[in-house]
Amino acid sequence: MAEIKPAEVSAILRQELAGFESEAVLEEVGSILQIGEGIARVYGMNNAEAGELVEFEKTGLMGIVLNLEEDNVGIVLLGNVENLNEGDKVKRTGKIAALQVGEG
Numbered sequence: 001m002a003e004i005k006p007a008e009v010s011a012i013l014r015q016e017l018a019g020f021e022s023e024a025v026l027e028e029v030g031s032i033l034q035i036g037e038g039i040a041r042v043y044g045m046n047n048a049e050a051g052e053l054v055e056f057e058k059t060g061l062m063g064i065v066l067n068l069e070e071d072n073v074g075i076v077l078l079g080n081v082e083n084l085n086e087g088d089k090v091k092r093t094g095k096i097a098a099l100q101v102g103e104g
Helices: 006-018
Strands: 029-036 039-043 052-056 062-068 073-077 089-096
Antiparallel strands (some): 029 039, 029 089, 052 062, 052 089, 062 073
């Protein structure tokens, strides 16, 4: 059986780790509590901002955070809600909804 030398193991590890790049991405994700009349109540988005765009992961549908309450947020749905269900995941985009006005 071949003898394993610590220096060789160390050199191999350094070589493998030399090209390694670690990037952590933190996403805040909530769950739909209730859907009705174009509004979704979502739990778990404690840092959402009023006017922020959010994305419903299952369908890609977008929404705008409207109400910020203590234990949930109210989101206006921007499209067809037929395939959304309670428990579906919603993620923050970090972007505030905006419209250009005027020329340009």
